[in-house]
Structures are given as structure tokens and as C-alpha cells.
Amino acid sequence: MSLSKPENLLLVGASALVGVALAAILNRDSTLDKHKQDFGLEKVEEKQVGKQRVLQRGKTGINLDRQMSSTNHLQDIQAESEEALELRKLIKKQQEMTQQLLQLAAPIVDRCPHLVDLYGLAERFMVSPLIGDNLKRSIFGGGGFLPKDAFMQDDSFVIAQKDHSTMREVVQSLKFTKGGPREHVFFNPKTVKAAIVTCGGLCPGLNVVIREIVMSLYFNYEAHEIYGIQWGYKGFYTNPDKSWIELTPQVVKNIHKLGGTILGSSRGGFQKDKILDEIQKRGINQVYIIGGDGTHRGINELIKRAMERRMIISFVGIPKTIDNDIPIIDNSFGFNTACEVAERMIEAAYTEATNAQNGIGLVKLMGRYSGFIARNASLANGNVDMCLIPELPFELEGPKGFYEQIITKLKEQNHCVIVVAEGAEEGLINPNEKITQVEKRDDSNNLIFDDIGKFLRDAIPKYAKTKHQMAVTLKYIDPTYAIRSVPANAVDTIMCAKLAQNAVHGAMSGYTGFSVGVVRNAVAYIPITTLIDAGVNRVSMTERTWQRLMAQNRQKYMINDDFKDKAWEVIRQKQEERKQVFRDILKRVRQQHDAIIRGSPVLQEAEIDNA
Numbered sequence: 128m129s130l131s132k133p134e135n136l137l138l139v140g141a142s143a144l145v146g147v148a149l150a151a152i153l154n155r156d157s158t159l160d161k162h163k164q165d166f167g168l169e170k171v172e173e174k175q176v177g178k179q180r181v182l183q184r185g186k187t188g189i190n191l192d193r194q195m196s197s198t199n200h201l202q203d204i205q206a207e208s209e210e211a212l213e214l215r216k217l218i219k220k221q222q223e224m225t226q227q228l229l230q231l232a233a234p235i236v237d238r239c240p241h242l243v244d245l246y247g248l249a250e251r252f253m254v255s256p257l258i259g260d261n262l263k264r265s266i267f268g269g270g271g272f273l274p275k276d277a278f279m280q281d282d283s284f285v286i287a288q289k290d291h292s293t294m295r296e297v298v299q300s301l302k303f304t305k306g307g308p309r310e311h312v313f314f315n316p317k318t319v320k321a322a323i324v325t326c327g328g329l330c331p332g333l334n335v336v337i338r339e340i341v342m343s344l345y346f347n348y349e350a351h352e353i354y355g356i357q358w359g360y361k362g363f364y365t366n367p368d369k370s371w372i373e374l375t376p377q378v379v380k381n382i383h384k385l386g387g388t389i390l391g392s393s394r395g396g397f398q399k400d401k402i403l404d405e406i407q408k409r410g411i412n413q414v415y416i417i418g419g420d421g422t423h424r425g426i427n428e429l430i431k432r433a434m435e436r437r438m439i440i441s442f443v444g445i446p447k448t449i450d451n452d453i454p455i456i457d458n459s460f461g462f463n464t465a466c467e468v469a470e471r472m473i474e475a476a477y478t479e480a481t482n483a484q485n486g487i488g489l490v491k492l493m494g495r496y497s498g499f500i501a502r503n504a505s506l507a508n509g510n511v512d513m514c515l516i517p518e519l520p521f522e523l524e525g526p527k528g529f530y531e532q533i534i535t536k537l538k539e540q541n542h543c544v545i546v547v548a549e550g551a552e553e554g555l556i557n558p559n560e561k562i563t564q565v566e567k568r569d570d571s572n573n574l575i576f577d578d579i580g581k582f583l584r585d586a587i588p589k590y591a592k593t594k595h596q597m598a599v600t601l602k603y604i605d606p607t608y609a610i611r612s613v614p615a616n617a618v619d620t621i622m623c624a625k626l627a628q629n630a631v632h633g634a635m636s637g638y639t640g641f642s643v644g645v646v647r648n649a650v651a652y653i654p655i656t657t658l659i660d661a662g663v664n665r666v667s668m669t670e671r672t673w674q675r676l677m678a679q680n681r682q683k684y685m686i687n688d689d690f691k692d693k694a695w696e697v698i699r700q701k702q703e704e705r706k707q708v709f710r711d712i713l714k715r716v717r718q719q720h721d722a723i724i725r726g727s728p729v730l731q732e733a734e735i736d737n738a
């Protein structure tokens with residue numbers, strides 16, 4: 128019988144359900160008790176050792192129900208009559224097929240690795256110390272404080288895509304495991320040794336994340352051995368006696384009010400074996416790494432190497448980027464704060480511009496590859512006339528170019544407010560207008576552009592004077608580091624706490640290789656490989672937020688006729704590339720899901736029978 132035929136599936140399903148019911152009567156209670164003894168799970172519940180665990184552990188197909196019925200009661204079975212034995216075998220097969228059917232019907236979720244699967248470990252879980260032992264404690268706090276139904280099931284998921292118009296689209300959307308505390312934890316808190324490191328550029332909220340990881344490990348799980356690694360990746364192995372510092376609630380108590388990171392940060396200096404040597408030497412089994420895309424590439428390298436070295440460690444990423452250019456997540460922490468501060472700078476530019484004849488306020492904001500800060504701060508301010516970002520094709524010169532449009536604005540309203548993202552020159556469609564002459568890179572191999580802000584500060588008045596004999600008053604504001612070095616605002620502080628706590632929940636429950644992010648307003652565990660594959664998030668020219676800004680400031684198309692087609696082609700091509708990236712991810716996730724199902728012993732058996 129082929130399980131790929133729907134009618135056979137239904138047949139198997141129907142008979143399997145009958146079998147399951149029979150099985151439940153015959154051996155459920157006794158097997159469950161035996162399982163509880165074997166695994167020491169006094170509080171384990173029937174529904175938790177069933178199908179959900181099978182789905183979660185799909186990769187290795189570890190099936191607690193199967194273990195129970197096939198091994199634990201062999202002696203009982205042998206003592207029974209031949210007839211009963213046959214019946215039991217049939218029931219067992221039907222049960223397994225039911226599991227298989229459930230797997231076939233399961234949503235396709237992009238699951239992050241679990242240490243049990245990666246290393247083929249026995250499933251030994253402890254009841255979470257977070258569990259409230261009575262309702263009062265659950266409500267009013269103290270020791271274990273979570274009521275039972277506050278725990279997250281492993282098969283809960285978050286749908287990543289925003290819009291769906293058909294059920295088919297919902298089914299096919301990218302989905303991630305939902306973050307949250309699990310009722311059973313992989314790590315015994317007494318044996319946890321955690322390390323926290325911050326990498327890359329600064330961002331508001333780094334200290335909040337550090338603080339909440341420490342507090343959550345220390346007070347919620349009562350894991351007390353926590354280290355902070357100073358100066359980014361290189362701090363793991365450079366002067367380790369000094370750069371490894373012990374983090375306690377006392378140390379981190381007030382750091383959430385400070386900008387930057389108490390651990391310091393750096394670019395470059397990633398040496399995986401040296402990092403792992405030090406981690407191994409100190410017996411670290413949970414590593415929390417806060418950083419951007421470069422940092423996440425590093426985490427992926429560490430995981431691969433750690434597996435080769437058979438180091439059982441949970442590596443967790445907490446995505447950090449002031450530019451908000453990490454894909455999939457709604458927003459990165461610190462972005463809200465950055466936009467708030469940037470908006471005030473734009474307001475200063477507006478005040479200056481409106482208080483001078485032919486006044487121009489020019490603000491340069493961060494955004495190497497993506498213009499999210501410039502876009503959102505401009506929208507928030509509402510008085511920006513032109514916003515230039517890397518994703519926007521434009522020209523400087525010519526009758527429709529940027530300079531001419533400034534002149535038009537000045538003639539119309541006597542002032543002009545301009546926001547430019549530092550990477551905006553990527554949008555310059557005419558190669559003759561490029562600003563950066565020699566390509567430069569930083570220690571992490573990121574591009575460094577020549578300063579477009581300073582370039583425009585000098586070029587705009589010159590253009591107005593030579594081409595229009597117009598004297599302008601230009602005030603230039605470059606708040607770059609002033610924006611990212613501030614403490615997190617209230618919204619970001621709450622977000623950081625949410626991310627940090629869920630990072631700890633994920634690591635404690637044995638997940639690894641995931642990054643914790645808010646997706647459609649819910650916390651998701653996103654496989655780091657997926658985050659890397661998804662590349663850099665960018666503002667889409669056809670998305671509604673950008674369109675809203677265009678509607679608000681009535682910014683015109685800054686391209687002359689010669690480059691019109693090329694500009695459209697660039698936009699179209701970039702959008703197609705982004706779509707392809709997600710199509711590829713979805714394809715891979717689907718293939719993984721199919722492979723899990725095909726790799727299942729039940730399906731293989733059915734196919735052999737059929738042959």
C-alpha cells in the first residue's frame with residue numbers, strides 16, 4: 128500500500144484511530160507510569176509525552192510513546208497468548224501510522240536545532256523550576272511562578288508572513304517555533320554555566336539584554352554561574368583572565384539605565400577554535416551572543432565547530448542592529464529609540480531651516496545598507512522634504528535631479544529639510560555621480576562609504592550659487608553616534624527584556640542555533656541558518672511605509688529620462704532577489720520537513736511493504 132495515495136492514507140488513518148483507542152485501553156496507564164520512573168518526570172502529563180514530542184523531535188524520530196510500548200513491556204507481552212501478541216503488534220503498527228499521519232498533516236515549521244537531536248542524546252528533561260506549585264504563587268510571584276497553562280508547547284508556532292488571502296498561503300507561509308518557557312527543561316540549572324558577549328556596533332538596549340539574561344538565569348531558573356565576556360568575540364581568548372567577568376544581579380542591577388554595553392564590543396577578531404578552547408576550558412554550556420548579521424555568521428561557525436568537537440552547548444543569538452536591517456523580525460531592539468532621537472535631530476534641522484532665508488536643514492543618519500532609520504524618523508517628524516536612502520535610485524544633477532528639486536522647494540516654501548542615510552550613495556543611478564572613490568572596509572569587512580553628508584553639505588550651496596545664483600543657508604547635523612549610544616527608551620527596554628527572557632527559556636529547554644526575535648508581535652525562535660540565508664533587510668520601494676512617506680512629503684522622482692528605465696530595473700531586480708531569497712528558504716524548509724517524514728521508520732516500512 129502506498130502512503131503517498133490520499134485514499135490509502137485515509138484508510139490507514141481510520142484503522143489507526145481504532146487501534147489507538149484499543150491501545151489506550153490496553154496499555155496506556157502502565158506504560159506512562161513506567162516512563163515516569165525511567166525519566167524521573169514526576170509531573171509529566173499524558174498529553175506531553177505523546178504526539179507533540181514526536182513532532183518536535185522529528186529529525187531523529189525519537190518517539191516516547193514508541194519507546195514505551197516497544198521496550199518497556201516486552202516481558203508482559205511474551206507472557207501473553209499468541210493471539211494477544213498479534214493483536215498488540217497490529218495495534219503498535221497502527222499507532223505508529225497514526226503518528227505518521229499526524230506528521231504528514233503537521234504544519235511546516237522552520238525548527239531550530241535541539242541538543243537532543245544534534246547529538247542523538249537520550250531525552251532526559253527536568254520539570255521546569257518556573258512551574259508554580261500553587262495558584263497563589265503563580266499569581267503573586269515567588270520561586271516557581273508560572274501557572275501550567277502559561278508554558279509554551281513545542282509545536283506552537285509563529286507565522287512570519289504578513290498578508291494572506293487564501294488558506295493555501297497560510298499553510299505555505301514561513302513559520303517558526305514560538306518562544307517561551309517550556310514545562311520541561313533540558314539543562315539542570317545547577318549545572319548551567321553561561322557566557323554573554325556583545326559584538327559589533329553599539330545599540331540602545333544592549334545593557335538591558337545583558338541584565339535580563341542574568342536576572343532570568345539567576346532568579347527564574349536559579350542558575351548562578353554567569354560570565355560576561357568583554358570586547359566582543361576577541362574577548363573570549365584575548366587576556367581571558369581579565370576579559371571574563373562574573374555577572375551577578377548585584378553587578379547588573381542598574382545597567383539598564385546606561386547606554387552602550389558594560390561588556391564593551393568590537394568588530395573583527397573572530398577565531399572560532401580559540402573561542403571554543405576557552406569555552407571548553409571553563410565548562411560553559413550556554414552562550415548568549417548579542418550582535419548583528421556578522422555576529423550571527425560567527426555563531427553559525429561556532430556551532431558547526433562545536434559539533435565537530437562534540438561540545439554540548441546551547442548557542443543563542445539575540446539580533447542587534449541599529450539599522451534594523453536584520454530580516455524576518457518586526458524590528459530590532461534599539462531601533463525605536465534610535466528613531467526617536469533621530470526625529471529630534473530632524474526637528475532641530477527644521478527649526479534652523481525655517482529660521483533662515485533659503486534655509487536648508489541637512490541631517491545624516493546611520494544606515495549603511497538600509498534606510499529604515501531615515502525612513503521612520505522622517506515619517507515621525509512629518510516635515511522632511513526629501514529622504515535619500517540606499518534603496519532609492521536617484522540622481523544628483525539634471526533637470527529632475529536632487530539638486531534641482533531642492534531649488535524648487537526653496538522657491539516654493541523658502542526652506543528645505545533633507546534626511547540622508549549614510550549609505551544613500553548606493554542609490555546613485557548615474558555611475559559618474561558616485562561619491563566614494565576608493566572602496567574601504569572595516570575590521571569586520573563591512574563597507575565604509577565616503578561621507579555623503581559632508582559631500583552634500585558642500586555641494587548643495589555650490590550648486591545653488593553657480594546654477595541659480597542663489598545664496599542658501601545650510602545647517603548640517605550629523606548625530607551618528609549620538610543616536611546609538613543612548614539608553615533604550617521604554618518601548619525598547621520592554622522589548623529587550625522580552626527577548627532576553629525568551630533567549631534564556633530557549634537555551635534552558637535545550638534549543639541551540641536560534642536567534643530570538645519578535646515576529647508579527649510574537650517571540651519566535653528563528654534558526655540562525657535561516658536568518659543568515661535571509662541576508663540584509665531593506666526598505667522596499669513599493670511597501671506601504673515608504674509610500675506613506677512619499678505621500679506625506681510629496682517627494683518627487685529624482686531621475687532624468689536617460690536613467691528612468693535603469694532605475695525601474697534596479698528596483699524590480701532588488702525586489703525579485705528578495706522574493707527569491709524567501710522562496711529558497713521556504714523550499715529548503717519544505718524539503719527538510721519531507722525528509723523528516725520520509726526518514727521515519729514507519730513510512731519506510733510501509734514503502735517496503737508496498738514494494
Ligand SMILES: Nc1ncnc2c1ncn2[C@@H]1O[C@H](COP(=O)(O)OP(=O)(O)O)[C@@H](O)[C@H]1O
Nearest residue numbers: 327394395396397418419420421422424425571
Ligand atoms: N562571516 C563571518 N564569520 C564569522 N564571524 C564574523 C563574520 N562576519 C563578522 N564576524 C564577526 O562578528 C563580529 C561582529 O561583526 P560586525 O559585522 O562588525 O557587526 P554585526 O554583527 O553588528 O554585523 C566581529 O567580531 C566579526 O569578526
Ligand SMILES: O=P(O)(O)OC[C@H]1O[C@](O)(COP(=O)(O)O)[C@@H](O)[C@@H]1O
Nearest residue numbers: 327328419447448449450493494495
Ligand atoms: O563606526 P562603527 O562603529 O563601525 O559603526 C558605524 C556603522 O554601524 C552601523 O550602525 C551598522 O551597525 P549595526 O546595524 O550592526 O548596528 C552603520 O549604520 C554604521 O555605518
